[in-house]
Amino acid sequence: MRLGRARGLLLRLARRRLLSVGVGLTLLLPALWVETAGRGGRWWVDGLSLILGATGAALAWSGLTGSRPDWIDEG
Numbered sequence: 001m002r003l004g005r006a007r008g009l010l011l012r013l014a015r016r017r018l019l020s021v022g023v024g025l026t027l028l029l030p031a032l033w034v035e036t037a038g039r040g041g042r043w044w045v046d047g048l049s050l051i052l053g054a055t056g057a058a059l060a061w062s063g064l065t066g067s068r069p070d071w072i073d074e075g
Contacts, residue, residue, distance in 0.1 A: 013059065020063030027056025 014020050031053030034041065038049075 014062045015067065017063045017066060020059045022063075024056045024058070024060030024063060027052045028060060029056075031056060 013023060031049045034045065034049040035053065038045070041049075
């Protein structure tokens with residue numbers, strides 16, 4: 001049940017473009033710092049950094065490009 005709520009929150013966040021870019025960059029920038037400048041980190045910090053960085057990049061990209069329509073009427 002909680003995973004479904006988290007997924008719904010993430011999907012609603014992706015629809016709000018400006019908020020999506022802000023949250024995406026907030027997740028992406030610290031993750032980039034950990035990956036490039038972090039030294040001697042624990043293995044789980046590196047893994048969490050990759051997950052948060054990928055999520056941040058996806059949110060920022062969806063905020064910048066917008067969402068495509070589900071279908072296009074030909075007619």
